[in-house]
Amino acid sequence: MNLQEQISRIKSMMSVIKEDINFDDITFFKTAQGSKYIRMPDGRLRRWKSYHSNTGGEDQGLHGWSDMSIFVDPQFDKEANAVQFLIGNGYKVGLSKSKNGKMVIVIFDNDQWRVATWKDAYPNYINKYPDKKDKPLAWDYVKEPTVGYNVVDFNIKNDQLKSYHFGSEVSEVSEFTDEDKKLFFPSYF
Numbered sequence: 001m002n003l004q005e006q007i008s009r010i011k012s013m014m015s016v017i018k019e020d021i022n023f024d025d026i027t028f029f030k031t032a033q034g035s036k037y038i039r040m041p042d043g044r045l046r047r048w049k050s051y052h053s054n055t056g057g058e059d060q061g062l063h064g065w066s067d068m069s070i071f072v073d074p075q076f077d078k079e080a081n082a083v084q085f086l087i088g089n090g091y092k093v094g095l096s097k098s099k100n101g102k103m104v105i106v107i108f109d110n111d112q113w114r115v116a117t118w119k120d121a122y123p124n125y126i127n128k129y130p131d132k133k134d135k136p137l138a139w140d141y142v143k144e145p146t147v148g149y150n151v152v153d154f155n156i157k158n159d160q161l162k163s164y165h166f167g168s169e170v171s172e173v174s175e176f177t178d179e180d181k182k183l184f185f186p187s188y189f
Helices: 004-015 074-080 083-088 179-186
Strands: 027-031 036-039 046-051 061-066 068-072 090-099 101-109 112-115 150-157 162-176
Touching: 004 027, 027 046, 036 179, 046 150, 061 074, 061 150, 068 074, 068 090, 074 162, 083 101, 090 150, 090 162
Parallel strands: none
Antiparallel strands: 027 036, 027 162, 036 046, 046 061, 068 150, 090 101, 101 112, 150 162
């Protein structure tokens, strides 16, 4: 059997083998920019990104799985979106929870982890609002998709964020249609 025949055989076998997927366990939702998401009960999340004019559609389509997801009220968008600025400022960044259940950003500074402050992420902003200088970057969140809340998904390795996506607001939580199932599980159908 030559290589082409082997590849054809493997491809035909792959279409026979199907994942054991319980679609009832999946929460499906859309965001304001038209992206579609699925969320598993353990918090894993996958996105099918719509065309976004700010990226020119370069990363449109199905993205990989994120380890965890949360949903953030827009009143906390600056706190929850601060991760990108902290990483941009050269910090190793992690997430933790406060005693009262809020999500808290921590950074590795002077050989130890500490709570990140507004000054760490937004040094120019605190010149105008000095009262926020030492305020921790912490926010309330929910675990289930909630209309009007921003989706946040991330991956953590060795207690450090490896990827972090602060997404658009959830616009709709709805039925996971057969058409949408094909987007997320193309080999299943």
